[in-house]
Amino acid sequence: MRPQCGIYYFEMRVISKGDDGYIGIGFCGTDNKLNRLPGWDEGSWGYHGDDGHSFAGCGIGKGYGPSFTTGDTVGCGVNFADNTAFYTKNGMFLGTAFNSIKTSTPLFPCVGLRTPREVVTVNFGQDAFAFDIVQYLNDQKGTLWKTVVEDREETPKAGNEPKIEPYQVNLDQLILSYLVHHGYTGTAKAFLKDKSYVCDTSLCIADAKLAWFTGENSQADEENDMSQRQRIRTALISGQVDRAIELTQKYFPGVLDENGKGEQIMFELKCRKFVEMMSDYTEQEHALRRKNEAGSISEDDRLSIGSSDVLGSICGDEAEVLDGVGRRKPMPICTTSTSSSTPVSASGRRLSYAAIAASVSPTSSSGFHAISVSPTGTPSLNGSESTDIDEGISIVNRRTRRLSTRRSSSSSSSGFSMCSSGLLSYELTLEEEDEDERLEHGSTASLMRQVMKYGQQLQEGYRKSEKPRVRERLTELFSLLAYPDPSASPVACLMDKSGRDALATELNAAILVHQNYPEIPPLERIYRQTLVSRRELAFDGHGKAALISFDEQCAVHSLSN
Known part of the structure; x- marks a missing residue:
């Protein structure tokens, strides 16, 4: 049971009390006999389940708590901060059992069984405890911290010696030196003004770096120095x-x-x-990735066709239309005058409609071919008979072109139409690569x-x-x-x-x-010294030091403020 943990706690669950239920739980030193229940010998402490008595190094017990039997969970804790021990039963705190425990010698948790068929299991933290030890630990830390920061009475002064506040003036001076050290000019001025107005006190500033506040040296020079250092810090914190x-x-x-x-x-x-x-x-x-992901599902990448009489749709790699009786049929795409098949990529997979449309050479005034598709699925070219179609398909990259559709009320030379008891006209518009995207x-x-x-x-x-x-x-x-x-x-x-x-x-x-000034401000030096002192005390087995955490307390006060 290491004092460095501050509070040591473990639990025992009684599986069977056996014949008489002579079961004890506690702790002892290295010299205690293992054939004796905890608490019966000097250097041993225990709590027995048959009578609920506590034993502190002798065979005569004292009334402490209730007895425990089969199915009960009993916990034992040692508080190295105040050298006390306590017990719990089924998650309930039973109070302090022992005081003034000698923690200078190593202590070990122990349980004792005396009669046949007694069975117990012990939990050292591998499973959840029945008792809320975390809350108990936090309560102990809070109580200890209050004793650290509580106000101390002033030492009476003899005769007519002036009344001096021993802490406040020194604390104000430490804070001021910290602000000036890091170049917080405005905050330092406001701090001095506040102290002179509220407390009606003048700080004794011995550090030459702070002399400009008192007017002994050139105030402008010292203030300018702080401002320059602050500008450097601001630039670096902003990444410049x-x-x-x-x-x-x-x-x-x-x-x-x-x-x-x-x-x-x-x-x-x-x-x-x-x-x-x-x-x-x-x-x-x-x-750029977020923009591309958003653009991949935009309406510009979808092609939809609809009418009151005939409804067709082109989506991605597939293109379909509805025939006269409402059945879906593939919509044939006209590619070149020498080939009637749909262009395919090198892998054999049919190219997307945007890729196919990108291969068409502009001939009309709007820059695109007109393709007419009859209800029987036979494609034909509208417009000039001398229309040229590029035979090669060139795709620069996956972002170079976009395909968008626009519904039209009548057929035109810049669109293709599907006919079924009437004509639906659709205009395909190819857009060049987005200039902003290329720049990005x-x-x-x-x-x-x-x-x-x-x-x-x-x-x-x-x-x-x-x-x-x-x-x-x-x-x-x-x-x-x-x-x-x-x-x-x-x-x-x-x-x-x-x-x-x-x-x-x-x-x-x-x-x-x-500039021959201290590298670290006095306040930070004190803080570092305090951290080192606390750590060394904890390593040495000082229970109170083990319970104090400056980082936790600073975080709590920051949140509360």
């Missing part, structure tokens, strides 16, 4: 890497040229530019060429680098090119926009170090 590099070299020359930190930041900026280019390409590909394809192709070109430049620029991290980073980045959709690949995390903020913070720290 080149702009961020340009501003850095303009306002803080030499930062990216320094050996060590500066060179590393410059390399990461170039890598981020590659990631942003890949993100732009992926987003445009997604947009060209745009994505151009983006990919730019990505490839920049990747080659990046690789060439660091080819001679002997740093393992540089080579690993480049290999990691170029793996994005191995997937058709990088955003859904195993390396999609590289394109996460949270990387922008992390890199912006790193660049801001490099600028401050270049």
